[in-house]
Amino acid sequence: MRFAAEQLERTRFEWQQMVDHPFLVHTRDGTIPFETFATWMRQDYLFADGTIPFISILLAKAPEKHRGFLSGVLSMLQKELELFRERAAAVGVDLRDVAPLLVNHAYMQFLLATAYRETYACGFTVLYVAEKAYHDSWREVLTGIDRSSPWSPFVENWGGVAFAGYVTHLEEELDELAADLGAAERARMAELFELTVRYEIAFWEMAWTGTTSPEPRAGMQDTSHSSIHT
Amino acid sequence: MRFAAEQLERTRFEWQQMVDHPFLVHTRDGTIPFETFATWMRQDYLFADGTIPFISILLAKAPEKHRGFLSGVLSMLQKELELFRERAAAVGVDLRDVAPLLVNHAYMQFLLATAYRETYACGFTVLYVAEKAYHDSWREVLTGIDRSSPWSPFVENWGGVAFAGYVTHLEEELDELAADLGAAERARMAELFELTVRYEIAFWEMAWTGTTSPEPRAGMQDTSHSSIHT
């Protein structure tokens, strides 16, 4: 069995838990509170921005044949940031001066540390899982969302056909990388696969619960970390 | 005002919240459940081990005069790991095959990413805060714990005089580093100072609440991440 398929099978329980997350279900059904979605927007805008250094560090280790592709990912991220700014302006969400909630910060640290310290194939595994998770999550939303929803452009971006093609390409490349590796590196990739799913679920949970205790900006008086413990 | 004192003053509310954490209060008062303390032991054993790469990456960037000192920190960490193994054997806690809870993993990623990506002074800031936080936290416990408690060796290790001297040395070096830096780097150090306090509090919270839903090892079927959302 190819590497990606094998890992998706191994983590199918968590994967299902992820795509069934209340944040996604309520977004699909149009019952998500505006401020909850706005919290996600602000946090994910920071996350997309934080992904640029992750891809850059990976690019520095990439084999020749992946360089053009990863440069394309950097351009794609710029377009995603533009989508966030456009939507934020359209619906009246302020993206400035947002501090990352702790889970968001942690996930970005995980990306950075992995890209610096682990092998290219390990870093690429994390990239694949993060993108595959996003596609599957938003595709679930796409099945039922009212297309006139102000959130539709996000849903169509990650749940749509173009992103599906990108994720398929990532999967093929991951399988090809994995095919040449020894057992120890494949085992490490499997660990990172599973960890990335855990961070993805934690991110939705943060977006879903974070809204009830917004991260304060000035000072730290409201125990900003509390948002990750309900 | 010197850098460290200025930052301790700025984050005094969070610092107090940290040293007053229920995990510490109950450890001091002898009312901490055995399994709760055991969870902390297992997680912190992993964390101490994960600190070795952090110090190593810092060492690679360290100015000449800090090299001997940081090599000493590496040796100190080996002794701490030994303390964990000795205590674990004494009280019957199994340290093998423990997976990090998500907050623990995240904190280690923060250390690694900071050491790789930020300046030496920034990485040193995080080291100082983590050690100062540990000293102040355990010193609080030391004020009231029954010295015959099986946890006393930990409390005395980090709350005691030798560790106090080490933390004072770190503080002096941090102040000296900060004195020569420009405004932008000092501002970044202040951000990292605050972030480290947040991770410290989240770590105590994880130890305190994590015990009710222990992280499963085999497979991921029990939604291991759930432990960080109560």
Place this chain on the structure above:
Amino acid sequence: MRFAAEQLERTRFEWQQMVDHPFLVHTRDGTIPFETFATWMRQDYLFADGTIPFISILLAKAPEKHRGFLSGVLSMLQKELELFRERAAAVGVDLRDVAPLLVNHAYMQFLLATAYRETYACGFTVLYVAEKAYHDSWREVLTGIDRSSPWSPFVENWGGVAFAGYVTHLEEELDELAADLGAAERARMAELFELTVRYEIAFWEMAWTGTTSPEPRAGMQDTSHSSIHT
């Protein structure tokens, strides 16, 4: 005095030695042996390719305002690689299966190690010096080369107005970065400035003398390193 001007003044003797290098003088005067220029082409093609990871690692540390700019440098490098391939095809130089001469390899290692280990401002210093050196070197050639020379497109690329504007922008940004820094970091930047000039001169020397003892590809039987010792 601004940082760049101060360093250019401090290293003016070496800078002059660089722009007066026989490789450049003979290229300007049309007296460079074809094979000598071809050696430079093959080596510099590898070097331009090796600059991509350097810029990527810098990008991961870059302040927000430099990100778009450094992404532009990555695109510029792709265009330079295209220029090499176009010229190589035009004049019949084979760019495939070329191994780096030791000085070329060493210079690339210097870029990579600097980007990973030093501060962003230090890495940016090296980028500036490398680009400024190239501009000044090729501008010297541009003053006298026969425009119908097959090497003209290279000369015009780096010696021309567009590249001049890019170098001026780098200089302004470098000066701005330096203005906010402490004495220790500025001193380190000055060291790296000087080192980069040394590598630049060594690179021209390698191109000039390397032709007489071409690096063998298969095996290492001809002591490939010898080319850097005349």
Place this chain on the structure above:
Amino acid sequence: MRFAAEQLERTRFEWQQMVDHPFLVHTRDGTIPFETFATWMRQDYLFADGTIPFISILLAKAPEKHRGFLSGVLSMLQKELELFRERAAAVGVDLRDVAPLLVNHAYMQFLLATAYRETYACGFTVLYVAEKAYHDSWREVLTGIDRSSPWSPFVENWGGVAFAGYVTHLEEELDELAADLGAAERARMAELFELTVRYEIAFWEMAWTGTTSPEPRAGMQDTSHSSIHT
């Protein structure tokens, strides 16, 4: 065939060239000029110091079972630095304020960049080759040097039995690492093996010829790089 043996066989011509280098032959025969050996001492003192960050970065990536071992290498390097200082004092060589010659600087950059960017097995390959090269080089000197030579302590340190045992251990670990790896990583290790031999030879060449044009310290007026081009 095991990996190390296979690579030693593949590069046997260069390896022989290395151990037969005039610097080593003249040191063995007692005909090396004092100042030539002093140049080597000063440069290699810097190199040993520069190896500390290399080992540190490797340590951060090392598998659990190599950590204790690499910490031991760090301690060994401290002892080597002490040997340099002791010998320098004994024979009247000043180790202060020495700038690295370009080949020395380049070799250190190669170590650093490899440790940061390549896999652990790749970095470990470079460590093995550098240590094996040193052992074989100095063992050659050990076969004929007058034991009352002031240089004997160096020769006995790296050419002796204890260092031989260390190199054998490195070789066993390298073979074990290589056994589990895929073809692409093994090919990369083979490239790095060969490159390290080239840097080793270049280092002896630098020590041998560098003496005739010592690197000036103040300013760069004497074209310090010239020493690497005879």
